[in-house]
Amino acid sequence: MSLDEYRKREFKQVGQRVRRPDGVDKVTGRAMYGADATAPGMLVGRILRSPHAHARIRGIDTSAAEALKGVKAVLTGADLPAQEDDFIRDVQDNCMARDKALYDGHAVAAVAAVDAATARAALKLIKVDYEVLPHVTDVDVAIKPGAPVVQKGRSLENVPAGMSENVTSHCEFGHGDPAAGFARADHVVERHFRTAATHQGYIEPHAALASVTSDGKAELWCCTQGQFFVRTLCAAIMGMEASQLRVTASEIGGGFGGKTTVFIEPVALALSRKAGRPVKIVMTRDEVFRATGPTVHTSTDVKIGMTKDGRITAAEAHLRYSGGAFPCGTVDMGAQAAFAAYDLEHVRTYGWNVLTNRPKEAAYRAPGAPQSIYAVESVVDELCQHFGLDPIDVRLKNAARKGTKSSYGPTFPDIGLIATLEAAKKHPHYSAPLQPGQGRGISCGFWFNFGGNSCVSLNINTDGTVGVTEGNPDIGGSRASISLMAAEELGIEYDRVRTIVADTSSLGYNDVTDGSRVTFAVGLATIKAAREAVRVMCGRAAKIWGIDAEAVEWKDGAAVPAGPNAGKFPPMSLAEIAAVSFETGGPIAGHHEVNVDGAGVSFGVHIVDVEVDKETGQTTVLRYTVFQDAGKAVHPSYVEGQMQGGAVQGIGWALNEEYIYGADGRLQNPGFLDYRVPVASDLPMIDTVILEIPNPGHPYGVRGVGETGIVPPLAAISNAVSRSAGIRLSELPMSPPRVLKALGG
Amino acid sequence: MKSIPVSTTINGDACEFLCAPDETLLDALRNRLGLTGAKEGCGTGDCGACSVTLNGRLVCSCLVLGVEAEGAEITTIEGMADGDELHPLQRHFIDHAALQCGVCTPGILVAAKALLEKNPEPSDEEVRYWLAGNLCRCTGYDKIIRAVQAAAAEMRGA
Amino acid sequence: MRYLAATTAREAAEALAAEAGVTRVLAGGTDVLVQMKAGLVEPDLVVDIKKIPGIATITPEAGGFRIGAAVANAVLGEHEGVRALWPGVVEGANLIGSTQVQGRCTMAGNLCNASPAGDAAPGLVAANAVARIAGPEGERDCPVADIPAGPGKTTLKKGEVITSILLPARPARASDAYLRFIPRTEMDIAVASAAVSLELDADGTVKAARVVLGAVAPTVVVAEDAGRTLVGTKLDEATLAKMAKACEAVCKPIDDKRGTVAFRTKTAGTLAKRAALIAYARAGGAK
Ligand SMILES: Cc1cc2nc3c(=O)[nH]c(=O)nc-3n(C[C@H](O)[C@H](O)[C@H](O)COP(=O)(O)OP(=O)(O)OC[C@H]3O[C@@H](n4cnc5c(N)ncnc54)[C@H](O)[C@@H]3O)c2cc1C
Numbered sequence A: 001m002s003l004d005e006y007r008k009r010e011f012k013q014v015g016q017r018v019r020r021p022d023g024v025d026k027v028t029g030r031a032m033y034g035a036d037a038t039a040p041g042m043l044v045g046r047i048l049r050s051p052h053a054h055a056r057i058r059g060i061d062t063s064a065a066e067a068l069k070g071v072k073a074v075l076t077g078a079d080l081p082a083q084e085d086d087f088i089r090d091v092q093d094n095c096m097a098r099d100k101a102l103y104d105g106h107a108v109a110a111v112a113a114v115d116a117a118t119a120r121a122a123l124k125l126i127k128v129d130y131e132v133l134p135h136v137t138d139v140d141v142a143i144k145p146g147a148p149v150v151q152k153g154r155s156l157e158n159v160p161a162g163m164s165e166n167v168t169s170h171c172e173f174g175h176g177d178p179a180a181g182f183a184r185a186d187h188v189v190e191r192h193f194r195t196a197a198t199h200q201g202y203i204e205p206h207a208a209l210a211s212v213t214s215d216g217k218a219e220l221w222c223c224t225q226g227q228f229f230v231r232t233l234c235a236a237i238m239g240m241e242a243s244q245l246r247v248t249a250s251e252i253g254g255g256f257g258g259k260t261t262v263f264i265e266p267v268a269l270a271l272s273r274k275a276g277r278p279v280k281i282v283m284t285r286d287e288v289f290r291a292t293g294p295t296v297h298t299s300t301d302v303k304i305g306m307t308k309d310g311r312i313t314a315a316e317a318h319l320r321y322s323g324g325a326f327p328c329g330t331v332d333m334g335a336q337a338a339f340a341a342y343d344l345e346h347v348r349t350y351g352w353n354v355l356t357n358r359p360k361e362a363a364y365r366a367p368g369a370p371q372s373i374y375a376v377e378s379v380v381d382e383l384c385q386h387f388g389l390d391p392i393d394v395r396l397k398n399a400a401r402k403g404t405k406s407s408y409g410p411t412f413p414d415i416g417l418i419a420t421l422e423a424a425k426k427h428p429h430y431s432a433p434l435q436p437g438q439g440r441g442i443s444c445g446f447w448f449n450f451g452g453n454s455c456v457s458l459n460i461n462t463d464g465t466v467g468v469t470e471g472n473p474d475i476g477g478s479r480a481s482i483s484l485m486a487a488e489e490l491g492i493e494y495d496r497v498r499t500i501v502a503d504t505s506s507l508g509y510n511d512v513t514d515g516s517r518v519t520f521a522v523g524l525a526t527i528k529a530a531r532e533a534v535r536v537m538c539g540r541a542a543k544i545w546g547i548d549a550e551a552v553e554w555k556d557g558a559a560v561p562a563g564p565n566a567g568k569f570p571p572m573s574l575a576e577i578a579a580v581s582f583e584t585g586g587p588i589a590g591h592h593e594v595n596v597d598g599a600g601v602s603f604g605v606h607i608v609d610v611e612v613d614k615e616t617g618q619t620t621v622l623r624y625t626v627f628q629d630a631g632k633a634v635h636p637s638y639v640e641g642q643m644q645g646g647a648v649q650g651i652g653w654a655l656n657e658e659y660i661y662g663a664d665g666r667l668q669n670p671g672f673l674d675y676r677v678p679v680a681s682d683l684p685m686i687d688t689v690i691l692e693i694p695n696p697g698h699p700y701g702v703r704g705v706g707e708t709g710i711v712p713p714l715a716a717i718s719n720a721v722s723r724s725a726g727i728r729l730s731e732l733p734m735s736p737p738r739v740l741k742a743l744g745g
Numbered sequence B: 001m002k003s004i005p006v007s008t009t010i011n012g013d014a015c016e017f018l019c020a021p022d023e024t025l026l027d028a029l030r031n032r033l034g035l036t037g038a039k040e041g042c043g044t045g046d047c048g049a050c051s052v053t054l055n056g057r058l059v060c061s062c063l064v065l066g067v068e069a070e071g072a073e074i075t076t077i078e079g080m081a082d083g084d085e086l087h088p089l090q091r092h093f094i095d096h097a098a099l100q101c102g103v104c105t106p107g108i109l110v111a112a113k114a115l116l117e118k119n120p121e122p123s124d125e126e127v128r129y130w131l132a133g134n135l136c137r138c139t140g141y142d143k144i145i146r147a148v149q150a151a152a153a154e155m156r157g158a
Numbered sequence C: 001m002r003y004l005a006a007t008t009a010r011e012a013a014e015a016l017a018a019e020a021g022v023t024r025v026l027a028g029g030t031d032v033l034v035q036m037k038a039g040l041v042e043p044d045l046v047v048d049i050k051k052i053p054g055i056a057t058i059t060p061e062a063g064g065f066r067i068g069a070a071v072a073n074a075v076l077g078e079h080e081g082v083r084a085l086w087p088g089v090v091e092g093a094n095l096i097g098s099t100q101v102q103g104r105c106t107m108a109g110n111l112c113n114a115s116p117a118g119d120a121a122p123g124l125v126a127a128n129a130v131a132r133i134a135g136p137e138g139e140r141d142c143p144v145a146d147i148p149a150g151p152g153k154t155t156l157k158k159g160e161v162i163t164s165i166l167l168p169a170r171p172a173r174a175s176d177a178y179l180r181f182i183p184r185t186e187m188d189i190a191v192a193s194a195a196v197s198l199e200l201d202a203d204g205t206v207k208a209a210r211v212v213l214g215a216v217a218p219t220v221v222v223a224e225d226a227g228r229t230l231v232g233t234k235l236d237e238a239t240l241a242k243m244a245k246a247c248e249a250v251c252k253p254i255d256d257k258r259g260t261v262a263f264r265t266k267t268a269g270t271l272a273k274r275a276a277l278i279a280y281a282r283a284g285g286a287k
């Protein structure tokens, strides 16, 4: 890891709450999102979806649909190539079923027609011959031998014998000897938890506009968190070369991890190739819920031992996650994250991934961590209650810190957990009096964060302004943050820099906007690209002054002689150097391409006050404060926004959001009326406290902030409910019927 | 299905379009008139991203037929700024970082403007209940409420 | 699909009666358009009633109010007179959907959509409201309570259209209230609901009471026993507990994604208690 990037400095631009460059477009309705684009001669694409949770497709008769006037192409799985690679095949089969429909909503055919009404009519004419098979949608049922098998032959060798074939992988992390640790505890609590699958709930449904021309070239416009990854997947599925497929990311109406893969993009491309015309597919909300990527649903056992003075002696967790009908690695992240906040001598986590007849999981903010940390933080809280100990004190006593061997292996460098806990403890919220019937809960949260492949190209314009080209869709203000970092490094004003997001033909590969990586990794690449441009500009000044390039340095936005020996020249500003660049060697630019290492883990602590209506089981969130180590907060407003948005998604998860499957294996609530994301009137203000413990792996100390915030609310609210109503729930969401039942009503 | 001619007024300008009888006003705005500022987040009235006003009332354009616009006055997000002068709500949304992805923003701005026209000095709770039909998944609403209140204060001359 | 903007009730009724295929009256459209989007109905004819003169007005009548079938609930909520006389009816109507939905939806539409969980229906039934119906054969009046026939079904005959709903006059010291339970604070369909309408004596004793429950049976239920329990009391705790039990006794709910049988039953009683106290206070009772 490159942990020596950080240098302490005084910031001039970074840390300012500037206006984002895409603000005006977004408040005037001009910004172009996925569904907003059109192309000449465009057709409407629509997808036929399985009404069955599990069915063999014996045949598909598309002849009547093809014969319908206005229908220009019909597509089924048979039109797509056989794939060697497991990963690509799973993505493709999820976009269009081949032999079996694996969940309610699984795509089985698609049409492109002149208008929506014709496309709808055509779907009705497609006859699918299904052989309905037994299905399983619950992880605890699917793991048992004898359960209906979703896909055969997908188990890895490390899966213990005697389990259902639905178990595809097993993982184990930890160190020490938990049995010995439990023996030293004064009290051991072991509990079973379940969490429902939830959905990212982005407001913009997936949309794609594809145009494949007869010379084999293709253009794809879509809302995605990663146009380069879309290109990789679609090129593989379409059998195209990367250079022939240009993917442009539209403005994106939320993703939260759910737009890190493809669902309709290859279908739109394949239809366009078949029809010889551009094809646009826009999902309905119903399709978004049934056929994109919700989270895993989980079943967990957590066991923790503690001494009466609050020291954890041992901890163990068994995690059973289901990522739907395809193998899924999220349980590994859940298992690694479970005890990350604790400095433990004896710890072990075990995980199993289990197939069920549900849609293929996609990432959702800190994937896998909220579920396992919810279980752990609930048990820690129960132990605090048992011994009558302060929950923050207990966490401080056991907190992971610099030098802790983490429960998942690495030894932590500088981390912010203790500072975050201390900030929470001394915040007025923590000591504010509560009314009778109210309860206060806290929880820690953790996320690894991620770096990854990043390319930035930075051009110095002759008028002294700067263009930054980067390759990651801006979901929440990242263009502003990147401009700030470029301005900081170059020593110019923020509004002299404009950052744009490039298509796949304009820049090298960029990983998806995920893992809280953009401000960190793309920011790092931007700073290095700026340094490269600075090096060039110093060279140009040196040339003008007739001195060595090494004798010039960059200070406050200008080239200056490096010390008295270099000669006496007045500073040459960026604008002055740029203005004469054509005479000194040509246009000036800097670029940087890197696979960034050194992402800094991020910890958060949330405090919440709730009140439970004991006659109805309804929980009201009264007050909420988020504390999080962001590293350097480049644009504090958008850092707060991430913390607030994550917290509110966690509140929804804790209280009301869930995928509800009927006995028939069909999703019962594929709409916003019954998939209940929080509305404005459900919530108090979400207060935030940003801690800035510099990440040694970034020149300015930036960590990621996007994901940690969704982790703590689950247990914090459960812990608050326990203290408000005297009941400890072990299943999410804590919907009113569940709470009332626990209250004995 | 035979298309029906519709004469209406959009953002103060007379406007005529043809639409199918079962086509929503949202589809007509977006697909026939190029007014893509209103978004379809659900198509069923649950998200508010398609908010417009119809004869002065805030409505979901996904729940109105295009043909119902006959003789009506419609305003959309595209009509909110006065030329290049942003409405105070638009300005405060940018200044308060009240948008992240921004897809809910057009609907929320149209809805908030309708609120402030009716109630220039709403409490936070009134803002929250008025906007309950406008889902925002990114912000947790905190900064949206603050931006609306800041714009309201400015508009009151406070 | 054909679209007709009727200009008289008669034209609407005749067009609906004459159409052999699937028809829908279009009031606010907040149910009709959702059902069309979901592919649940594909009407051959949609008759918009909003252009019928007078159908979107509220007129005082015989000490009460006649509410036109196309009066949007937001407009109803802005009417001081109706709010003062039947606050429970108005609060039920105003709980429907969002601000946006309020701008369109109607009480008549809520009634005719005949969802067991409709928020306008319990208050209207508790108020003994009467619907005026235009049909191909002319006009008739019908108690609102007799209109829903089961989920999605009404007793209206082919071609019949509700043109208005009459909220009757009521004596002094009378009021009503409506409460529903939803998991969030807005944007949900009632899991259980209760409307209570009370008339009090000069000393605050309940003289007449009507308790109506929603979302606990295929149609709204008039909890006759629960109403009787309140009469002659001042809503002491024991009476309220007894009334809640009487409510629970008439519940025949289902288990579904929105709630369990046990939850709905218990909550209906709880809401009836709370609504009774609000109605009592509004009617000038001492609590
Ligand atoms: C986002 C959202 C939230 C909602 N929330 C709620 C809620 O909280 N509570 C609730 O109860 N409902 C809710 N609804 C459902 C709906 O808004 C209500 O039922 C509303 O009252 C329907 O009124 P409308 O005028 O829009 O009916 P329409 O959709 O116009 O009509 C509904 C039905 O009644 C028939 N009809 C309408 N008017 C007449 C008439 N005059 N004569 C004969 N038949 C007629 C129509 O043919 C149709 O079958 C919600 C809907 C949406 C979209």
Ligand code: FES
Residues within 6 Å of the ligand: B039, B040, B041, B042, B043, B044, B045, B046, B047, B048, B049, B050, B051, B060, B061, B062, B063
């Ligand atoms: S699109 Fe109209 S409310 Fe969601």
Ligand code: FES
Residues within 6 Å of the ligand: A203, A253, A254, B098, B099, B100, B101, B102, B103, B104, B105, B135, B136, B137, B138, B139
């Ligand atoms: S800013 Fe993304 S939904 Fe509101």
